[in-house]
Amino acid sequence: MSNESCCANPKLGLVYGSLLLRLWLAVRAIQTGLEKFSGTKAADQVVNINGKANEYGLTAAGSIKNYALTNYHGVPEALMKKFEEEPLMLKSALALYDKMLGPALLLLGVTILLGIASRTSLFLLGLLYISLTWGLILIKQDEGVSWLGVHIILVVMALMLSENNRFALLKKW
Amino acid sequence: MNSDPSSINRRDFLAKTVAGVSAGIVLGAPSILRANGEGGSDQIRVALVGMGKQGRVLFEAMSNIPGIHFQAVCDIWDYNLKGGMAKVRALQGHTPKGYIDIDEMLATEKGLDAVIVSTPDFWHSPHTVKCLEAGLHVYCEKMMSNTIDGARAMVRAMEKSGKLCQIGHQRRSNPRYRYVLEELIKGQKICGQIVNINAQWNRAVSSSQDIAYNPKLTIKQDILTKYGYQSMQQFMNWRTYRSLSGGPISDLGAHQIDIFGWFLGAAPKSVYASGGNDFFKNREHFDNVMAIFEYDTPQGGVRAFYQVLTTTSAGGGYYESFMGTEGNIRISEQSAYTSIYREDSAPSWDSLVERGYLKRKPAPPKPEPAPGVIASYASAAAEGFELPGELSKQPHQCHLENFFLAVRGKAKLTCDARHAFESEAPIYWVNPSALSKLPIQFTPEQLSV
Numbered sequence: 008m009s010n011e012s013c014c015a016n017p018k019l020g021l022v023y024g025s026l027l028l029r030l031w032l033a034v035r036a037i038q039t040g041l042e043k044f045s046g047t048k049a050a051d052q053v054v055n056i057n058g059k060a061n062e063y064g065l066t067a068a069g070s071i072k073n074y075a076l077t078n079y080h081g082v083p084e085a086l087m088k089k090f091e092e093e094p095l096m097l098k099s100a101l102a103l104y105d106k107m108l109g110p111a112l113l114l115l116g117v118t119i120l121l122g123i124a125s126r127t128s129l130f131l132l133g134l135l136y137i138s139l140t141w142g143l144i145l146i147k148q149d150e151g152v153s154w155l156g157v158h159i160i161l162v163v164m165a166l167m168l169s170e171n172n173r174f175a176l177l178k179k180w
Numbered sequence: 181m182n183s184d185p186s187s188i189n190r191r192d193f194l195a196k197t198v199a200g201v202s203a204g205i206v207l208g209a210p211s212i213l214r215a216n217g218e219g220g221s222d223q224i225r226v227a228l229v230g231m232g233k234q235g236r237v238l239f240e241a242m243s244n245i246p247g248i249h250f251q252a253v254c255d256i257w258d259y260n261l262k263g264g265m266a267k268v269r270a271l272q273g274h275t276p277k278g279y280i281d282i283d284e285m286l287a288t289e290k291g292l293d294a295v296i297v298s299t300p301d302f303w304h305s306p307h308t309v310k311c312l313e314a315g316l317h318v319y320c321e322k323m324m325s326n327t328i329d330g331a332r333a334m335v336r337a338m339e340k341s342g343k344l345c346q347i348g349h350q351r352r353s354n355p356r357y358r359y360v361l362e363e364l365i366k367g368q369k370i371c372g373q374i375v376n377i378n379a380q381w382n383r384a385v386s387s388s389q390d391i392a393y394n395p396k397l398t399i400k401q402d403i404l405t406k407y408g409y410q411s412m413q414q415f416m417n418w419r420t421y422r423s424l425s426g427g428p429i430s431d432l433g434a435h436q437i438d439i440f441g442w443f444l445g446a447a448p449k450s451v452y453a454s455g456g457n458d459f460f461k462n463r464e465h466f467d468n469v470m471a472i473f474e475y476d477t478p479q480g481g482v483r484a485f486y487q488v489l490t491t492t493s494a495g496g497g498y499y500e501s502f503m504g505t506e507g508n509i510r511i512s513e514q515s516a517y518t519s520i521y522r523e524d525s526a527p528s529w530d531s532l533v534e535r536g537y538l539k540r541k542p543a544p545p546k547p548e549p550a551p552g553v554i555a556s557y558a559s560a561a562a563e564g565f566e567l568p569g570e571l572s573k574q575p576h577q578c579h580l581e582n583f584f585l586a587v588r589g590k591a592k593l594t595c596d597a598r599h600a601f602e603s604e605a606p607i608y609w610v611n612p613s614a615l616s617k618l619p620i621q622f623t624p625e626q627l628s629v
Contacts, residue, residue: 054569056363056536063355063362064578065569068515092394 018171025168029119032165035158036116036132043109046078047071081108082142089146096145104138111135122175126166133162223249224587225292227316229282229307230299231255231264234321238298238348239264241576243271245584252289254279256407257415259397280403282307286314293317294587298348300418301425302408305330308345308597309337317344319583322438323430324600326423328608331601335629338597344586346593347600349438350579351513356571360511361443364520368537371504372526374477377440377484379500381432384493385459388467391416420463427465428488429455429610432498438595438603439500439511440473440484448473448484448606450621455614459491467491471610508562513575521562529565538565601629 052067053060082090082105090096115135118128136158143151172178226248228235232255242248250268253276255261261278269275279285295311297304297320305325311318312334324331324347338345351357364370390413398412408424409415418424419431426434441447451473455466467490475482499512506526510519520538522529532538541564571578585591595603605627613620620626 051572054536056568058535061359061569063359064571065355065359065567066572068570092392094394094396 021168021171022173025165025171026174028161028165028168029122029125029172032129032132032158032161033116033120036112036119038116040109040112040114040116041074043081043112044074044076044078046073046075048073079109081105086142086146090142093145096142108135122172123177124180125172125175125178126169127180129162129166129169133159133166136162223247224294224584225249225251227252227254227285227289227292227295228264228268228276229254229285229295229297229311230303230321231260231267232257232298235260235264235296235298236267237574238296238319238321238576238580239267241574241580242296244573244577245581248584250276251292252277252279252285254282254285256280256403257397257399282310286310286316294319294344294583297321301430302326302330302418302423305333308334312337312341312343312345315341315343317583317587319346319348319580320597321348322600322604323426323434323607324597324604326425326430328605331597331604331608332629335597335601344583344593345597346579346583346586347595347597347604348576348579349435349595349600349603350576351435351439352442352594353579353582354513354571354575355569355578356515356518356567357439357511359567359569360509363537364509365443365502368532370507370520370522370526370529370532370538371502371509372506372523373479374444374482374502374504375480376503377444377482377501378503379436379440379484379498380487380489381436381498382487382489382492382494382496383432384496385491387493388460388490390420420460420465422464425465426607427469427611428467428490429453429469429471429486430604430607433469433471433486433488433610434604434607435513436498436500437471437473437484437486437607438600440475440486441603441606443502444475444477444482446475446477447602447627448475448622450474450619451606451609451613452619453610453614454617455611466611466614469610469614471613473606515567515570518567520565520567522565523562529563533565536568539568540564541566598629602627 047070050067050069050071054065054067055061056065082101087101087105090101091098112135115128115132117123119125119132136155140152140155140159143149143155224247226242228239228250231239231253235255239250242250250272253261253264253268255264258280261280265275265278277285277289279288294317295307297307297311297318299307299321301323302325304320304323305327308318308320308324318338320334324334334345365374393412393416399415401411404410404412404415409418414421414424419427425431451471453469453471455469457463457466458468460467468488470485470487473484473486475484497512497514497517499510499517501508501510504523506523507529508521508523510517510521512518519541529538533540579594582591582594586593606622609620609622609626
C-alpha cells in the first residue's frame with residue numbers, strides 16, 4: 008500500500024525539503040555575490056563601410072557581460088549615493104559594508120551549499136538580509152524590503168528544518 | 181611608452197583614427213592644435229581640478245585610457261576631495277596628493293603635464309587661465325565660462341601660452357557625429373539642402389530639483405565665501421544662479437547648439453529667444469528657454485530652433501535634427517534617439533545600404549487613411565534608416581583620448597578653445613535676447629575674441 012511505503016521513511020519529505028531550501032538559499036547567495044563582480048564590455052568589432060573598416064571607430068552594436076575582480080561593486084552606485092546622504096548611515100561603516108557584501112554572500116552561500124555549520128551560516132545569512140533590509144528602509148525601497156522579508160522567511164524555514172539536514176560536511180554548528 | 185604589444189596596437193589605432201579624421205574636422209586650423217611632442221615619457225601626469233559629478237564622469241572615462249598618471253586632486257569640498265583621491269587610489273594603487281586650493285597645488289606639484297578642469301562654470305576661466313599660464317595643457321568642461329569675456333580670456337591664454345586647451349564639447353570627437361558629418365552630410369549628401377535644424381533637451385521636473393546634501397558635510401562658510409559661494413545651497417546648486425552659470429541654455433543647450441555651427445560650417449547671423457520661470461518660480465535662471473538662430477550658408481538660409489525645458493521630459497530624449505530637402509538626420513549622443521529618414525521624393529538609398537553606409541529600419545505598418553483627411557495634404561511616410569555602427573565607449577572618452585593624443589603630439593584637438601569660442605559665443609546672447617524680448621542681430625564684435 009502507498010501509505011506503508013510512505014511511512015517506511017516518514018522523514019524523507021522533510022529531508023528533501025531541507026535540502027531544496029538549502030540549495031535555493033545557497034544558489035541565491037552565491038550568484039548574487041558573483042554578480043557583484045560582473046560588468047559589461049562594449050562590443051568592439053569594427054564595422055565595414057564600402058568594403059573596408061571604417062576609420063571613425065564605429066563598432067557593431069551590443070555588449071558582452073564579463074566577470075572580473077576589477078568590476079567589483081558591493082553596493083550599487085545608484086544606491087550608494089542615496090545611502091551617503093542618509094544622516095543615520097555611518098560613512099565608514101558603509102565603505103566597509105560595500106567591501107564585504109559580495110565576499111560575505113559568496114562565503115555564506117558556499118558554506119550553506121556544502122553544509123558547513125549550516126545553522127550558523129543560515130543565521131548569519133539572515134543577519135545579512137536584515138542589514139540589507141535596514142538600508143532599504145532608510146531609502147524607502149518598500150518593494151525591496153518585502154522581497155527581503157520573503158528571504159528571511161525562507162531562512163527561518165531552513166533553520167526549522169535543520170534537524171532534517173543531511174549531506175552536510177560539518178554538522179556541529 | 182608601454183611595451184605591451186596589445187597596448188601599442190590600440191594606441192596606434194587610436195592615433196591613426198583620431199588624427200586622420202580630426203584633420204578634416206577642424207576648420208581653418210589655428211596655430212595651436214597640437215603639442216610639439218614634449219614630455220616624451222611614458223605617462224602623462226595629470227591633476228584633477230573639481231571632483232564633483234562631472235569630474236567623476238571624466239575620471240571614469242579617463243580610467244579606460246592607458247598612459248595617464250593621476251598625480252593630484254583638487255576640490256574645495258572635502259567630501260569630493262577624499263572621494264576623488266579614493267577613486268584614484270583604487271585605480272592606480274597609490275593615493276594622489278589632495279588640495280583645496282588650486283594655487284597651492286600649482287605651486288607645489290612638480291612635473292605636471294595636464295589639468296582636467298571640471299569646476300563650476302564661473303571658475304572655468306580663472307582655473308584654465310592659471311593652468312595655461314603655469315605651462316600646463318588643459319581639458320576644461322564646457323561651458324567655457326559664465327561670461328563671454330571669461331571665454332575670451334581662455335582663448336587668449338591658450339594662444340599666448342602655446343599650450344593645448346580642449347573644451348569639453350565631447351560630441352566633436354564622437355565617431356557617430358563625425359561619421360554623420362563627414363560621410364552622410366558632406367560625402368553622400370543624403371540630406372540634400374539642409375533647410376532647418378530642430379534640437380531639444382527636455383528634462384522632467386523630478387530630474388531638475390535642487391540637489392540636496394547631508395548637513396554634516398557642509399563646507400565651512402569662510403571657505404564657501406572665499407570661493408564665491410554665499411551658502412552650501414548655492415554651492416550645490418550653482419547651475420541655477422546667474423552670477424555662477426549660464427543656466428539651462430548653456431548647461432544643456434551648449435552641447436547641442438555647438439553641433440549647429442559645426443555641421444553647417446557657419447556662425448549664426450541672429451538669435452531670438454524666449455524664456456521664463458514657468459515652474460521653478462524662485463530660480464534666477466529661466467527654467468524653460470527656446471531660441472531661434474538664423475544662418476546664411478552657401479546652400480541657402482537655415483533656421484535652427486532649440487528648446488531646453490527643465491519642467492517636463494515630454495516623453496524623454498535629447499537630439500539634434502538636421503532637416504533637408506532629401507533626408508533628415510536626427511542624431512543624439514544616445515543611439516536610441518538617433519534616426520534617419522529619406523524623403524519620399526529623394527533618390528533611392530539602396531546602394532548606400534548595400535555598401536554599408538546605412539542600415540535600413542524595419543518599415544512601420546502603413547496607416548489607414550483616416551476618414552475626412554485629404555491625402556494630398558499629408559507627406560508620404562518617410563523611409564527609416566539607422567547608422568551602421570555604434571560608439572563602444574563612454575561618450576567623453578573619445579574626446580579625452582583626442583586631448584591626450586594631442587598632448588603626445590599625435591593628434592589635433594577636435595575642439596580647442598578658439599573653435600569652442602566660435603561655437604559658444606552665440607549662446608551667450610540667448611539669455612539677453614530672452615530677457616529683453618528682442619532679437620539680436622550679431623555683429624562681428626559680439627562673436628569674436
